[in-house]
Amino acid sequence: MIKARIIGIIAAAVVAIFTCADMSAQDSSYDVFNPISKYLACGDAEKLSAWFSDNLEVTIFSNSNDSSRNQARQIMKSFFRSYTPRSFEITHKAGRSNKKYALGTLNAGGEMFIVTIFVNYSETDYKIQHLKIERMN
Numbered sequence: 290m291i292k293a294r295i296i297g298i299i300a301a302a303v304v305a306i307f308t309c310a311d312m313s314a315q316d317s318s319y320d321v322f323n324p325i326s327k328y329l330a331c332g333d334a335e336k337l338s339a340w341f342s343d344n345l346e347v348t349i350f351s352n353s354n355d356s357s358r359n360q361a362r363q364i365m366k367s368f369f370r371s372y373t374p375r376s377f378e379i380t381h382k383a384g385r386s387n388k389k390y391a392l393g394t395l396n397a398g399g400e401m402f403i404v405t406i407f408v409n410y411s412e413t414d415y416k417i418q419h420l421k422i423e424r425m426n
Contacts, residue, residue, distance in 0.1 A: 321408055321415040322379055322391045329395060329404065330377035332369035337360035342409070342416040349422045361420070368422065372398030384408075389415070394425065401425040 321340075328337035341358040348354070349368055356364060374397040381392040387410035395402040407419040 307426040320382075321389065322382060322406065325391075325406060325408075325417070326377050326379055326393065329393070330374055332374040332397070333371055336382070337365060340408075340417050341420075342411065342417070342418050345417055346419040347417070347421075350394050350424065365420075369397075372400065373380075377404070395422065 325329065325337065325340050325395045328334075328340075338358055338361060341361050343358055345356060345358070345361055346353060347356050347361045347364050352366065354360070356385060374395060376396045377393055379391050379393040382389065384390055388408070389406045390405065393404045393406070394403050403425050403426075405419070405421040405423075408415040409418050
């Protein structure tokens with residue numbers, strides 16, 4: 290009886306340890322910028338907009354707009370029509386658990402751009418709060 294109870298306690302502890310380890314591994318290995326980068330690289334404003342907050346700031350060439358998700362999607366569609374993306378690469382990432390940012394280079398329309406992406410954790414996942422695109426000098 291005591292032996293069975295000890296085995297049960299040990300088994301429960303092992304399950305708890307592995308469950309927490311799996312969750313920590315998922316949290317630390319998940320990179321919100323992977324899907325965002327993919328959609329920037331291929332110029333997919335529709336899929337990119339799924340990562341937009343309900344309201345966000347979009348800055349393109351020093352023109353800053355506080356936009357709804359739909360307005361921001363239209364702004365990005367227009368940008369991608371004018372500058373067809375060829376590639377996008379993240380060059381720097383930083384942040385804390387619920388706020389992160391990334392810098393990257395976008396090769397589009399024969400030009401190079403610096404892209405800054407700010408995301409916040411909101412309820413169940415990360416959402417883009419500010420997307421900034423500037424010409425590289």
